[in-house]
Amino acid sequence: MFSAMHNSTKNIYQAVELIKRSTYTVAFTGAGISVESGIPPFRGEDGLWSKYDPVFLDINYFHQYPEKSWRLIKEIFYDFFGQARPNAAHFALAEMEKKGILHSIITQNIDNLHHKAGSKQVFEFHGNSRNLLCQKCSEYYPVKKIDLSNLPPKCLNCGSILKPDFVFFGEPIPEYANSNSFIEAINAEVFILIGTTGEIMPASLIPFEAKKNGKKIIEINVVPSNYTPVITDIFLQGKATVIMQQLLSTLTGQKI
Ligand SMILES: [Zn+2]
Numbered sequence: 110m111f112s113a114m115h116n117s118t119k120n121i122y123q124a125v126e127l128i129k130r131s132t133y134t135v136a137f138t139g140a141g142i143s144v145e146s147g148i149p150p151f152r153g154e155d156g157l158w159s160k161y162d163p164v165f166l167d168i169n170y171f172h173q174y175p176e177k178s179w180r181l182i183k184e185i186f187y188d189f190f191g192q193a194r195p196n197a198a199h200f201a202l203a204e205m206e207k208k209g210i211l212h213s214i215i216t217q218n219i220d221n222l223h224h225k226a227g228s229k230q231v232f233e234f235h236g237n238s239r240n241l242l243c244q245k246c247s248e249y250y251p252v253k254k255i256d257l258s259n260l261p262p263k264c265l266n267c268g269s270i271l272k273p274d275f276v277f278f279g280e281p282i283p284e285y286a287n288s289n290s291f292i293e294a295i296n297a298e299v300f301i302l303i304g305t306t307g308e309i310m311p312a313s314l315i316p317f318e319a320k321k322n323g324k325k326i327i328e329i330n331v332v333p334s335n336y337t338p339v340i341t342d343i344f345l346q347g348k349a350t351v352i353m354q355q356l357l358s359t360l361t362g363q364k365i
Pocket of ligand 1: 246247248265269
């Protein structure tokens with residue numbers, strides 16, 4: 110027990126040294142960072158896919174049965190996820206950006222919690238649930254401005270069905286987020302993986318791109334992941350909220 114604690118403290122200091130020396134640090138986040146905000150992951154025993162058939166997020170199904178698809182989308186992503194608040198890990202990342210320690214965040218999450226925490230430079234690899242997009246005239250609407258009591262919601266401009274601006278199964282990764290995420294992976298001197306296990310393609314390739322370019326990889330996860338034995342330089346085992354608070358307080362010279 111003592112030695113495990115000792116090692117994790119030592120690892121925190123090593124991680125802090127790397128981050129302090131780095132002139133370009135990027136964070137890469139996955140479902141694990143939002144679990145403590147009450148958002149279940151998609152995969153795994155208690156994941157969304159154990160309760161819902163993922164077909165409702167298939168783009169062809171959506172086009173064929175927009176109302177059916179929208180009923181679940183509203184329930185999960187707006188009624189339920191919409192209530193979620195950022196946690197200490199999201200706030201620590203926003204604080205690191207404000208202090209100039211963190212350059213950007215690449216996230217696989219569509220829950221908007223990095224934005225809600227105040228992070229500015231966020232590349233949303235799988236899009237976001239803040240906006241709805243008209244499939245016909247490409248008009249964007251903040252979801253706040255659209256009445257979801259009448260499903261499916263329609264474009265105020267042309268009357269076509271609106272789709273959440275996140276990536277459905279069968280859709281490509283948005284070009285802007287895709288190219289910028291890989292550019293950030295190349296630019297980064299230190300790349301911090303948080304709450305991501307490397308199972309979702311093609312997002313899972315981004316950390317390998319960073320490593321390929323000789324970067325230092327810090328990993329924060331509750332258990333070792335696919336990345337740990339292969340590319341991770343410093344593994345910080347624990348909850349994202351706990352580890353991120355330790356990292357931030359050590360970085361900024363406050364007592365842990
Ligand atoms: Zn339209």
